[in-house]
Amino acid sequence: MADLIKAGDLKERMKKVPEWELEKKHIERTFEFDDFADAIDFVNSVAEIAEEEEHHPDIDIRYNKVRLVLSTHSKGGLTELDFGLAERIDTLE
Numbered sequence: 001m002a003d004l005i006k007a008g009d010l011k012e013r014m015k016k017v018p019e020w021e022l023e024k025k026h027i028e029r030t031f032e033f034d035d036f037a038d039a040i041d042f043v044n045s046v047a048e049i050a051e052e053e054e055h056h057p058d059i060d061i062r063y064n065k066v067r068l069v070l071s072t073h074s075k076g077g078l079t080e081l082d083f084g085l086a087e088r089i090d091t092l093e
Contacts, residue, residue, distance in 0.1 A: 005079060019090065025078065027071075027083075035064055053081070070086055
């Protein structure tokens with residue numbers, strides 16, 4: 001299992017996922033699409049990646065907006081699993 005990323009290293013790690021926002025114990029990003037169907041297609045693509053990685057985001061769907069929250073719950077914060085998944089999700093745009 002991945003180790004928590006130290007607070008001092010988080011700022012540097014965020015440079016690789018600049019569209020994501022750093023919160024205390026998670027990173028999050030909201031994606032906006034033309035319509036609900038596009039948002040659901042995106043969520044399905046995220047689900048495929050999450051299954052491959054065996055690491056699953058919290059997903060909130062509001063019509064054409066999808067908010068993803070990444071955190072390693074078993075560790076109580078952020079690990080490389082979160083940032084690796086964020087980078088893969090960013091390739092879906």
